[in-house]
Amino acid sequence: MEVSEDTVQRIQEFVQNRQAAEKESAREPLRATNLQAYAHRLDETLRELQEQVQRQEDELNKLREIGSHGLLDISNDPWVRVAQARRAKKAYDSLLQSEDELPPTGSILPSLLAVADTSQLIKESKVSVTVTAEKLSTDRERLRVEEANLRDSRAIASGLRERIQQIRSTNARKQKQTPSQVAQDVAKEQKKKNKELDRASAALKVSLDSFIDETLAPMLAAEDLGGPTVGDALEVSDATLKAGYTAHGNPKKPKQPAEPENGAQQRIDQFLQRNNDSLNLTNKREAAATEVHELLDALLEAGNSYVDLKRDSAASRFLVRSKVAQFHPRDARRLRLIDFGRSLGN
Structure with a gap:
Protein backbone atom coordinates (compact mmCIF):
# COMPACT_ATOMS: atom_id res chain seq x y z
CA MET A 1 0.00 0.00 0.00
CA GLU A 2 1.37 3.38 -1.05
CA VAL A 3 1.38 6.19 1.49
CA SER A 4 0.82 9.74 0.30
CA GLU A 5 3.23 12.56 0.97
CA ASP A 6 0.62 14.34 3.07
CA THR A 7 0.31 11.30 5.36
CA VAL A 8 4.09 11.00 5.71
CA GLN A 9 4.33 14.69 6.56
CA ARG A 10 1.63 14.35 9.21
CA ILE A 11 3.40 11.36 10.74
CA GLN A 12 6.67 13.30 10.87
CA GLU A 13 4.93 16.24 12.54
CA PHE A 14 3.40 13.85 15.05
CA VAL A 15 6.83 12.34 15.81
CA GLN A 16 8.33 15.81 16.29
CA ASN A 17 5.49 16.88 18.53
CA ARG A 18 5.84 13.64 20.48
CA GLN A 19 9.58 14.17 20.96
CA ALA A 20 8.99 17.74 22.13
CA ALA A 21 6.36 16.50 24.56
CA GLU A 22 8.77 13.84 25.90
CA LYS A 23 11.48 16.47 26.43
CA GLU A 24 9.01 18.71 28.24
CA SER A 25 7.90 15.76 30.38
CA ALA A 26 11.54 14.92 31.19
CA ARG A 27 12.23 18.49 32.34
CA GLU A 28 9.24 18.47 34.67
CA PRO A 29 8.84 15.58 37.15
CA LEU A 30 5.73 13.49 36.96
CA ARG A 31 3.20 14.75 39.47
CA ALA A 32 -0.30 13.83 40.46
CA THR A 33 -1.66 17.10 39.03
CA ASN A 34 -0.05 16.34 35.64
CA LEU A 35 -1.55 12.86 35.64
CA GLN A 36 -4.96 14.26 36.48
CA ALA A 37 -4.68 16.87 33.71
CA TYR A 38 -3.58 14.20 31.23
CA ALA A 39 -6.46 11.92 32.19
CA HIS A 40 -8.87 14.87 31.91
CA ARG A 41 -7.63 15.62 28.36
CA LEU A 42 -8.03 11.97 27.41
CA ASP A 43 -11.58 11.98 28.74
CA GLU A 44 -12.37 15.16 26.77
CA THR A 45 -10.89 13.70 23.57
CA LEU A 46 -12.84 10.45 24.02
CA ARG A 47 -16.03 12.36 24.65
CA GLU A 48 -15.50 14.46 21.47
CA LEU A 49 -14.83 11.32 19.41
CA GLN A 50 -17.95 9.67 20.78
CA GLU A 51 -20.00 12.77 19.94
CA GLN A 52 -18.52 12.81 16.42
CA VAL A 53 -19.32 9.13 15.91
CA GLN A 54 -22.84 9.75 17.16
CA ARG A 55 -23.29 12.65 14.71
CA GLN A 56 -22.06 10.53 11.81
CA GLU A 57 -24.37 7.70 12.81
CA ASP A 58 -27.29 10.16 12.91
CA GLU A 59 -26.40 11.47 9.44
CA LEU A 60 -26.07 7.91 8.16
CA ASN A 61 -29.48 7.04 9.57
CA LYS A 62 -30.95 10.14 7.92
CA LEU A 63 -29.42 9.11 4.57
CA ARG A 64 -30.84 5.65 5.01
CA GLU A 65 -34.26 7.08 5.72
CA ILE A 66 -34.02 9.32 2.66
CA GLY A 67 -32.85 6.37 0.54
CA SER A 68 -35.59 4.14 1.84
CA HIS A 69 -38.23 6.78 0.99
CA GLY A 70 -36.89 8.03 -2.32
CA LEU A 71 -33.93 6.14 -3.79
CA LEU A 72 -35.01 2.61 -3.19
CA ASP A 73 -38.57 3.15 -4.40
CA ILE A 74 -38.54 1.97 -8.01
CA SER A 75 -40.92 4.10 -10.00
CA ASN A 76 -42.38 3.28 -13.41
CA ASP A 77 -41.75 6.84 -14.59
CA PRO A 78 -38.30 7.01 -16.26
CA TRP A 79 -37.77 10.69 -15.36
CA VAL A 80 -38.38 9.94 -11.69
CA ARG A 81 -35.83 7.14 -11.79
CA VAL A 82 -33.31 9.45 -13.49
CA ALA A 83 -33.86 12.07 -10.79
CA GLN A 84 -33.30 9.42 -8.10
CA ALA A 85 -30.10 8.29 -9.78
CA ARG A 86 -28.84 11.88 -9.97
CA ARG A 87 -29.55 12.47 -6.27
CA ALA A 88 -27.75 9.23 -5.35
CA LYS A 89 -24.76 10.16 -7.53
CA LYS A 90 -24.59 13.61 -5.94
CA ALA A 91 -24.68 12.11 -2.44
CA TYR A 92 -21.95 9.58 -3.27
CA ASP A 93 -19.78 12.29 -4.85
CA SER A 94 -20.10 14.46 -1.73
CA LEU A 95 -19.06 11.51 0.44
CA LEU A 96 -16.10 10.71 -1.78
CA GLN A 97 -14.87 14.30 -1.76
CA SER A 98 -15.19 14.67 2.02
CA GLU A 99 -12.03 14.08 4.08
CA ASP A 100 -12.00 11.17 6.48
CA GLU A 101 -11.38 12.24 10.07
CA LEU A 102 -10.49 8.73 11.13
CA PRO A 103 -7.27 6.99 9.98
CA PRO A 104 -7.60 4.45 7.16
CA THR A 105 -7.32 0.74 7.69
CA GLY A 106 -3.64 0.47 6.80
CA SER A 107 -2.50 3.61 8.68
CA ILE A 108 0.42 3.44 11.11
CA LEU A 109 -1.09 6.09 13.39
CA PRO A 110 -2.67 3.52 15.75
CA SER A 111 0.73 1.89 16.17
CA LEU A 112 2.32 5.24 17.00
CA LEU A 113 -0.42 5.97 19.51
CA ALA A 114 0.10 2.54 21.05
CA VAL A 115 3.85 3.19 21.31
CA ALA A 116 3.18 6.57 22.95
CA ASP A 117 0.80 5.04 25.47
CA THR A 118 3.28 2.23 26.18
CA SER A 119 6.09 4.75 26.77
CA GLN A 120 3.86 6.69 29.15
CA LEU A 121 2.98 3.51 31.02
CA ILE A 122 6.68 2.59 31.28
CA LYS A 123 7.51 5.98 32.81
CA GLU A 124 4.64 5.71 35.27
CA SER A 125 5.74 2.17 36.15
CA LYS A 126 9.30 3.40 36.87
CA VAL A 127 7.95 6.08 39.21
CA SER A 128 5.73 3.51 40.89
CA VAL A 129 8.71 1.16 41.31
CA THR A 130 10.75 3.93 42.97
CA VAL A 131 7.94 4.80 45.39
CA THR A 132 7.35 1.12 46.12
CA ALA A 133 11.09 0.57 46.82
CA GLU A 134 11.16 3.46 49.30
CA LYS A 135 8.04 2.17 51.00
CA LEU A 136 9.51 -1.33 51.08
CA SER A 137 12.68 -0.06 52.81
CA THR A 138 10.56 1.73 55.43
CA ASP A 139 8.41 -1.35 55.93
CA ARG A 140 11.50 -3.55 56.36
CA GLU A 141 12.92 -1.20 59.00
CA ARG A 142 9.61 -1.21 60.81
CA LEU A 143 9.51 -5.00 60.54
CA ARG A 144 12.96 -5.26 62.20
CA VAL A 145 11.79 -3.02 65.04
CA GLU A 146 8.61 -5.03 65.49
CA GLU A 147 10.58 -8.30 65.46
CA ALA A 148 12.92 -6.93 68.16
CA ASN A 149 9.91 -5.87 70.23
CA LEU A 150 8.39 -9.30 69.72
CA ARG A 151 11.57 -11.02 70.92
CA ASP A 152 11.67 -8.78 73.99
CA SER A 153 8.01 -9.49 74.70
CA ARG A 154 8.55 -13.23 74.38
CA ALA A 155 11.59 -13.07 76.67
CA ILE A 156 9.61 -11.09 79.26
CA ALA A 157 6.68 -13.50 79.00
CA SER A 158 9.02 -16.50 79.38
CA GLY A 159 10.67 -14.93 82.44
CA LEU A 160 7.27 -14.19 83.98
CA ARG A 161 6.10 -17.74 83.36
CA GLU A 162 9.25 -19.12 84.99
CA ARG A 163 8.83 -16.76 87.93
CA ILE A 164 5.18 -17.73 88.35
CA GLN A 165 6.07 -21.40 88.17
CA GLN A 166 8.83 -20.89 90.74
CA ILE A 167 6.45 -19.07 93.10
CA ARG A 168 3.84 -21.79 92.70
CA SER A 169 6.41 -24.49 93.42
CA THR A 170 7.64 -22.60 96.48
CA ASN A 171 4.10 -22.13 97.77
CA ALA A 172 3.28 -25.79 97.19
CA ARG A 173 6.42 -26.83 99.01
CA LYS A 174 5.65 -24.48 101.90
CA GLN A 175 2.14 -25.86 102.19
CA LYS A 176 3.52 -29.35 102.63
CA GLN A 177 6.03 -28.20 105.27
CA THR A 178 5.38 -27.67 108.95
CA PRO A 179 5.70 -24.17 110.45
CA SER A 180 9.03 -25.10 112.04
CA GLN A 181 10.43 -26.25 108.68
CA VAL A 182 9.24 -23.05 107.03
CA ALA A 183 10.90 -21.01 109.77
CA GLN A 184 14.16 -22.92 109.33
CA ASP A 185 14.11 -22.36 105.57
CA VAL A 186 13.46 -18.65 106.03
CA ALA A 187 16.28 -18.42 108.57
CA LYS A 188 18.68 -20.23 106.24
CA GLU A 189 17.73 -17.98 103.33
CA GLN A 190 18.14 -14.88 105.47
CA LYS A 191 21.58 -16.06 106.68
CA LYS A 192 22.60 -16.68 103.10
CA LYS A 193 21.46 -13.21 102.08
CA ASN A 194 23.30 -11.70 105.06
CA LYS A 195 26.51 -13.47 104.11
CA GLU A 196 26.21 -12.28 100.51
CA LEU A 197 25.48 -8.77 101.73
CA ASP A 198 28.49 -8.83 104.08
Whole structure:
Protein backbone atom coordinates (compact mmCIF):
# COMPACT_ATOMS: atom_id res chain seq x y z
CA MET A 1 0.00 0.00 0.00
CA GLU A 2 1.37 3.38 -1.05
CA VAL A 3 1.38 6.19 1.49
CA SER A 4 0.82 9.74 0.30
CA GLU A 5 3.23 12.56 0.97
CA ASP A 6 0.62 14.34 3.07
CA THR A 7 0.31 11.30 5.36
CA VAL A 8 4.09 11.00 5.71
CA GLN A 9 4.33 14.69 6.56
CA ARG A 10 1.63 14.35 9.21
CA ILE A 11 3.40 11.36 10.74
CA GLN A 12 6.67 13.30 10.87
CA GLU A 13 4.93 16.24 12.54
CA PHE A 14 3.40 13.85 15.05
CA VAL A 15 6.83 12.34 15.81
CA GLN A 16 8.33 15.81 16.29
CA ASN A 17 5.49 16.88 18.53
CA ARG A 18 5.84 13.64 20.48
CA GLN A 19 9.58 14.17 20.96
CA ALA A 20 8.99 17.74 22.13
CA ALA A 21 6.36 16.50 24.56
CA GLU A 22 8.77 13.84 25.90
CA LYS A 23 11.48 16.47 26.43
CA GLU A 24 9.01 18.71 28.24
CA SER A 25 7.90 15.76 30.38
CA ALA A 26 11.54 14.92 31.19
CA ARG A 27 12.23 18.49 32.34
CA GLU A 28 9.24 18.47 34.67
CA PRO A 29 8.84 15.58 37.15
CA LEU A 30 5.73 13.49 36.96
CA ARG A 31 3.20 14.75 39.47
CA ALA A 32 -0.30 13.83 40.46
CA THR A 33 -1.66 17.10 39.03
CA ASN A 34 -0.05 16.34 35.64
CA LEU A 35 -1.55 12.86 35.64
CA GLN A 36 -4.96 14.26 36.48
CA ALA A 37 -4.68 16.87 33.71
CA TYR A 38 -3.58 14.20 31.23
CA ALA A 39 -6.46 11.92 32.19
CA HIS A 40 -8.87 14.87 31.91
CA ARG A 41 -7.63 15.62 28.36
CA LEU A 42 -8.03 11.97 27.41
CA ASP A 43 -11.58 11.98 28.74
CA GLU A 44 -12.37 15.16 26.77
CA THR A 45 -10.89 13.70 23.57
CA LEU A 46 -12.84 10.45 24.02
CA ARG A 47 -16.03 12.36 24.65
CA GLU A 48 -15.50 14.46 21.47
CA LEU A 49 -14.83 11.32 19.41
CA GLN A 50 -17.95 9.67 20.78
CA GLU A 51 -20.00 12.77 19.94
CA GLN A 52 -18.52 12.81 16.42
CA VAL A 53 -19.32 9.13 15.91
CA GLN A 54 -22.84 9.75 17.16
CA ARG A 55 -23.29 12.65 14.71
CA GLN A 56 -22.06 10.53 11.81
CA GLU A 57 -24.37 7.70 12.81
CA ASP A 58 -27.29 10.16 12.91
CA GLU A 59 -26.40 11.47 9.44
CA LEU A 60 -26.07 7.91 8.16
CA ASN A 61 -29.48 7.04 9.57
CA LYS A 62 -30.95 10.14 7.92
CA LEU A 63 -29.42 9.11 4.57
CA ARG A 64 -30.84 5.65 5.01
CA GLU A 65 -34.26 7.08 5.72
CA ILE A 66 -34.02 9.32 2.66
CA GLY A 67 -32.85 6.37 0.54
CA SER A 68 -35.59 4.14 1.84
CA HIS A 69 -38.23 6.78 0.99
CA GLY A 70 -36.89 8.03 -2.32
CA LEU A 71 -33.93 6.14 -3.79
CA LEU A 72 -35.01 2.61 -3.19
CA ASP A 73 -38.57 3.15 -4.40
CA ILE A 74 -38.54 1.97 -8.01
CA SER A 75 -40.92 4.10 -10.00
CA ASN A 76 -42.38 3.28 -13.41
CA ASP A 77 -41.75 6.84 -14.59
CA PRO A 78 -38.30 7.01 -16.26
CA TRP A 79 -37.77 10.69 -15.36
CA VAL A 80 -38.38 9.94 -11.69
CA ARG A 81 -35.83 7.14 -11.79
CA VAL A 82 -33.31 9.45 -13.49
CA ALA A 83 -33.86 12.07 -10.79
CA GLN A 84 -33.30 9.42 -8.10
CA ALA A 85 -30.10 8.29 -9.78
CA ARG A 86 -28.84 11.88 -9.97
CA ARG A 87 -29.55 12.47 -6.27
CA ALA A 88 -27.75 9.23 -5.35
CA LYS A 89 -24.76 10.16 -7.53
CA LYS A 90 -24.59 13.61 -5.94
CA ALA A 91 -24.68 12.11 -2.44
CA TYR A 92 -21.95 9.58 -3.27
CA ASP A 93 -19.78 12.29 -4.85
CA SER A 94 -20.10 14.46 -1.73
CA LEU A 95 -19.06 11.51 0.44
CA LEU A 96 -16.10 10.71 -1.78
CA GLN A 97 -14.87 14.30 -1.76
CA SER A 98 -15.19 14.67 2.02
CA GLU A 99 -12.03 14.08 4.08
CA ASP A 100 -12.00 11.17 6.48
CA GLU A 101 -11.38 12.24 10.07
CA LEU A 102 -10.49 8.73 11.13
CA PRO A 103 -7.27 6.99 9.98
CA PRO A 104 -7.60 4.45 7.16
CA THR A 105 -7.32 0.74 7.69
CA GLY A 106 -3.64 0.47 6.80
CA SER A 107 -2.50 3.61 8.68
CA ILE A 108 0.42 3.44 11.11
CA LEU A 109 -1.09 6.09 13.39
CA PRO A 110 -2.67 3.52 15.75
CA SER A 111 0.73 1.89 16.17
CA LEU A 112 2.32 5.24 17.00
CA LEU A 113 -0.42 5.97 19.51
CA ALA A 114 0.10 2.54 21.05
CA VAL A 115 3.85 3.19 21.31
CA ALA A 116 3.18 6.57 22.95
CA ASP A 117 0.80 5.04 25.47
CA THR A 118 3.28 2.23 26.18
CA SER A 119 6.09 4.75 26.77
CA GLN A 120 3.86 6.69 29.15
CA LEU A 121 2.98 3.51 31.02
CA ILE A 122 6.68 2.59 31.28
CA LYS A 123 7.51 5.98 32.81
CA GLU A 124 4.64 5.71 35.27
CA SER A 125 5.74 2.17 36.15
CA LYS A 126 9.30 3.40 36.87
CA VAL A 127 7.95 6.08 39.21
CA SER A 128 5.73 3.51 40.89
CA VAL A 129 8.71 1.16 41.31
CA THR A 130 10.75 3.93 42.97
CA VAL A 131 7.94 4.80 45.39
CA THR A 132 7.35 1.12 46.12
CA ALA A 133 11.09 0.57 46.82
CA GLU A 134 11.16 3.46 49.30
CA LYS A 135 8.04 2.17 51.00
CA LEU A 136 9.51 -1.33 51.08
CA SER A 137 12.68 -0.06 52.81
CA THR A 138 10.56 1.73 55.43
CA ASP A 139 8.41 -1.35 55.93
CA ARG A 140 11.50 -3.55 56.36
CA GLU A 141 12.92 -1.20 59.00
CA ARG A 142 9.61 -1.21 60.81
CA LEU A 143 9.51 -5.00 60.54
CA ARG A 144 12.96 -5.26 62.20
CA VAL A 145 11.79 -3.02 65.04
CA GLU A 146 8.61 -5.03 65.49
CA GLU A 147 10.58 -8.30 65.46
CA ALA A 148 12.92 -6.93 68.16
CA ASN A 149 9.91 -5.87 70.23
CA LEU A 150 8.39 -9.30 69.72
CA ARG A 151 11.57 -11.02 70.92
CA ASP A 152 11.67 -8.78 73.99
CA SER A 153 8.01 -9.49 74.70
CA ARG A 154 8.55 -13.23 74.38
CA ALA A 155 11.59 -13.07 76.67
CA ILE A 156 9.61 -11.09 79.26
CA ALA A 157 6.68 -13.50 79.00
CA SER A 158 9.02 -16.50 79.38
CA GLY A 159 10.67 -14.93 82.44
CA LEU A 160 7.27 -14.19 83.98
CA ARG A 161 6.10 -17.74 83.36
CA GLU A 162 9.25 -19.12 84.99
CA ARG A 163 8.83 -16.76 87.93
CA ILE A 164 5.18 -17.73 88.35
CA GLN A 165 6.07 -21.40 88.17
CA GLN A 166 8.83 -20.89 90.74
CA ILE A 167 6.45 -19.07 93.10
CA ARG A 168 3.84 -21.79 92.70
CA SER A 169 6.41 -24.49 93.42
CA THR A 170 7.64 -22.60 96.48
CA ASN A 171 4.10 -22.13 97.77
CA ALA A 172 3.28 -25.79 97.19
CA ARG A 173 6.42 -26.83 99.01
CA LYS A 174 5.65 -24.48 101.90
CA GLN A 175 2.14 -25.86 102.19
CA LYS A 176 3.52 -29.35 102.63
CA GLN A 177 6.03 -28.20 105.27
CA THR A 178 5.38 -27.67 108.95
CA PRO A 179 5.70 -24.17 110.45
CA SER A 180 9.03 -25.10 112.04
CA GLN A 181 10.43 -26.25 108.68
CA VAL A 182 9.24 -23.05 107.03
CA ALA A 183 10.90 -21.01 109.77
CA GLN A 184 14.16 -22.92 109.33
CA ASP A 185 14.11 -22.36 105.57
CA VAL A 186 13.46 -18.65 106.03
CA ALA A 187 16.28 -18.42 108.57
CA LYS A 188 18.68 -20.23 106.24
CA GLU A 189 17.73 -17.98 103.33
CA GLN A 190 18.14 -14.88 105.47
CA LYS A 191 21.58 -16.06 106.68
CA LYS A 192 22.60 -16.68 103.10
CA LYS A 193 21.46 -13.21 102.08
CA ASN A 194 23.30 -11.70 105.06
CA LYS A 195 26.51 -13.47 104.11
CA GLU A 196 26.21 -12.28 100.51
CA LEU A 197 25.48 -8.77 101.73
CA ASP A 198 28.49 -8.83 104.08
CA ARG A 199 30.72 -10.11 101.31
CA ALA A 200 29.49 -7.43 98.91
CA SER A 201 29.85 -4.77 101.61
CA ALA A 202 33.43 -5.84 102.32
CA ALA A 203 34.32 -5.71 98.63
CA LEU A 204 32.66 -2.32 98.33
CA LYS A 205 34.56 -1.07 101.41
CA VAL A 206 37.89 -2.18 99.90
CA SER A 207 37.06 -0.45 96.61
CA LEU A 208 35.98 2.72 98.43
CA ASP A 209 39.16 2.80 100.52
CA SER A 210 41.30 2.29 97.44
CA PHE A 211 39.47 5.10 95.63
CA ILE A 212 39.86 7.46 98.58
CA ASP A 213 43.56 6.72 99.14
CA GLU A 214 44.64 6.74 95.49
CA THR A 215 42.33 9.21 93.73
CA LEU A 216 40.23 11.29 96.08
CA ALA A 217 42.79 12.19 98.75
CA PRO A 218 45.07 14.32 96.47
CA MET A 219 42.07 16.27 95.14
CA LEU A 220 40.78 16.90 98.68
CA ALA A 221 44.23 18.04 99.78
CA ALA A 222 44.40 20.38 96.78
CA GLU A 223 41.01 21.90 97.65
CA ASP A 224 42.06 22.36 101.27
CA LEU A 225 45.18 24.20 100.05
CA GLY A 226 43.00 26.63 98.05
CA GLY A 227 43.18 24.80 94.76
CA PRO A 228 40.42 23.64 92.41
CA THR A 229 37.26 21.97 93.65
CA VAL A 230 37.25 18.18 93.74
CA GLY A 231 36.47 16.95 90.25
CA ASP A 232 37.72 19.99 88.35
CA ALA A 233 41.30 18.64 88.24
CA LEU A 234 41.22 14.84 88.06
CA GLU A 235 44.97 14.38 88.52
CA VAL A 236 46.92 16.35 91.14
CA SER A 237 50.65 15.71 91.13
CA ASP A 238 52.97 15.77 94.13
CA ALA A 239 54.83 18.73 92.66
CA THR A 240 51.58 20.72 92.55
CA LEU A 241 50.81 19.90 96.19
CA LYS A 242 54.37 20.85 97.14
CA ALA A 243 54.23 24.22 95.39
CA GLY A 244 50.73 25.05 96.61
CA TYR A 245 48.14 27.36 95.01
CA THR A 246 47.70 31.09 94.57
CA ALA A 247 44.82 33.17 95.92
CA HIS A 248 43.02 32.65 92.58
CA GLY A 249 43.32 28.86 92.81
CA ASN A 250 46.09 28.48 90.23
CA PRO A 251 49.11 26.21 90.87
CA LYS A 252 52.23 28.02 91.97
CA LYS A 253 55.48 27.61 90.11
CA PRO A 254 58.00 25.41 91.96
CA LYS A 255 60.84 27.35 93.60
CA GLN A 256 64.39 26.79 92.39
CA PRO A 257 66.73 26.22 95.40
CA ALA A 258 69.86 28.35 95.61
CA GLU A 259 73.10 26.55 94.84
CA PRO A 260 75.55 26.54 97.84
CA GLU A 261 79.28 26.79 97.36
CA ASN A 262 80.12 23.45 98.94
CA GLY A 263 79.11 20.49 96.75
CA ALA A 264 78.89 18.02 99.64
CA GLN A 265 76.71 20.41 101.63
CA GLN A 266 74.48 20.80 98.53
CA ARG A 267 73.89 17.05 98.30
CA ILE A 268 73.12 16.84 102.04
CA ASP A 269 70.66 19.74 101.78
CA GLN A 270 68.97 18.20 98.72
CA PHE A 271 68.64 14.85 100.52
CA LEU A 272 67.12 16.49 103.61
CA GLN A 273 64.84 18.61 101.44
CA ARG A 274 63.56 15.54 99.54
CA ASN A 275 62.86 13.74 102.79
CA ASN A 276 61.00 16.73 104.21
CA ASP A 277 59.00 17.23 100.97
CA SER A 278 58.09 13.54 100.83
CA LEU A 279 57.01 13.64 104.45
CA ASN A 280 54.92 16.77 103.91
CA LEU A 281 53.26 15.39 100.75
CA THR A 282 52.57 12.07 102.46
CA ASN A 283 51.15 13.87 105.48
CA LYS A 284 48.85 16.01 103.26
CA ARG A 285 47.47 13.08 101.32
CA GLU A 286 47.19 10.83 104.34
CA ALA A 287 45.58 13.58 106.40
CA ALA A 288 42.93 14.10 103.71
CA ALA A 289 42.33 10.35 103.37
CA THR A 290 42.17 9.87 107.14
CA GLU A 291 39.70 12.71 107.49
CA VAL A 292 37.37 11.21 104.86
CA HIS A 293 37.57 7.74 106.44
CA GLU A 294 36.84 9.08 109.91
CA LEU A 295 33.97 11.21 108.65
CA LEU A 296 32.37 8.31 106.77
CA ASP A 297 32.75 5.98 109.76
CA ALA A 298 31.17 8.58 112.05
CA LEU A 299 28.27 9.11 109.67
CA LEU A 300 27.65 5.36 109.30
CA GLU A 301 27.69 4.87 113.08
CA ALA A 302 25.33 7.82 113.62
CA GLY A 303 22.76 6.51 111.15
CA ASN A 304 20.01 9.13 110.78
CA SER A 305 21.49 11.33 113.50
CA TYR A 306 23.70 14.35 112.89
CA VAL A 307 27.43 14.42 113.68
CA ASP A 308 29.34 17.54 114.72
CA LEU A 309 32.06 18.70 112.35
CA LYS A 310 35.37 19.94 113.75
CA ARG A 311 35.88 22.30 110.82
CA ASP A 312 34.62 23.16 107.37
CA SER A 313 36.67 20.75 105.25
CA ALA A 314 36.79 19.76 101.63
CA ALA A 315 35.69 16.24 102.61
CA SER A 316 32.38 17.40 104.10
CA ARG A 317 31.69 19.68 101.13
CA PHE A 318 32.45 16.86 98.71
CA LEU A 319 30.02 14.49 100.47
CA VAL A 320 27.28 17.11 100.31
CA ARG A 321 27.91 17.86 96.61
CA SER A 322 27.85 14.12 95.89
CA LYS A 323 24.38 13.81 97.51
CA VAL A 324 25.80 11.38 100.07
CA ALA A 325 25.26 13.62 103.10
CA GLN A 326 23.40 16.80 103.98
CA PHE A 327 23.94 19.69 106.36
CA HIS A 328 21.54 20.57 109.11
CA PRO A 329 18.98 23.12 107.84
CA ARG A 330 19.94 25.64 110.56
CA ASP A 331 23.49 24.57 111.48
CA ALA A 332 26.17 24.01 108.82
CA ARG A 333 28.50 22.46 111.44
CA ARG A 334 26.31 19.35 111.68
CA LEU A 335 26.14 16.65 109.02
CA ARG A 336 24.30 13.38 108.46
CA LEU A 337 23.86 10.73 105.74
CA ILE A 338 20.95 10.91 103.33
CA ASP A 339 18.45 8.09 103.92
CA PHE A 340 18.59 6.40 100.52
CA GLY A 341 16.39 3.42 101.43
CA ARG A 342 13.44 5.31 102.91
CA SER A 343 11.44 5.38 99.63
CA LEU A 344 12.14 1.69 99.04
CA GLY A 345 11.25 0.74 102.60
CA ASN A 346 7.96 2.59 102.45
